[in-house]
Amino acid sequence: MNNIQxxxxxxxxxxxxxxxxxxxxxxxxxxxxxxYNAKSATNKRNIYKSALSVLESIANSPETLKNIKSEELSVSDFATNIQNRIDQLEYKIRMLKTDEQAQYNSNTFFLFDR
Structure with missing residues (x-):
């Protein structure tokens, strides 16, 4: 499987x-x-960031919302669902470490550098 898939x-x-x-x-x-490298935390994080970009662009386009909505959902229901998914992805992205961060297994970070 490649990244686009x-x-x-x-x-x-x-x-x-x-x-x-x-x-x-x-x-x-x-x-x-x-x-696609499923073992790479950075790769997974970047896929989620790409998906977030897709959803945000759809959420910012009312015309696209009208075209994508299903017959069972109204535009407002679809907008609510897409916003919930955006929130979930933002949380996942914040929680995922990059490959470099995963090496150190620490929950701290350096705020200042010399």
């Missing part, structure tokens, strides 16, 4: 053009056709 898996039900997904991935330091 993993992003599509994370944003199931949202059909976007491949060129748009590529831009979201590249903005988050991922190569779209590179193999």
């Amino acid at each position: 993993r992003l599509e898996m994370e944003t199931k039900g949202i059909q976007l053009d491949q060129s748009e997904l590529i831009i979201y991935l590249e903005e988050n330091d991922l190569q779209p056709h590179q193999e």
Whole structure:
């Protein structure tokens, strides 16, 4: 599985053009056709950041909301659900460590540098 396929898996039900997904991935330091590394905390974090970017762009476009909503949900219900998903992703991203942070197994960070 490559990075673009993993992003599509994370944003199931949202059909976007491949060129748009590529831009979201590249903005988050991922190569779209590179193999997805599930063991890399940084890779996983960047996939979540890309998915967050996709959802935020949809949430900021009322016309897109109208086109994506399903028959059972109103636009306001869909907007509420997408905002809840955005909040969940933001929390996941904050909690995930990068590969460098995972090496140290510490919950502290350096605030000042010499």
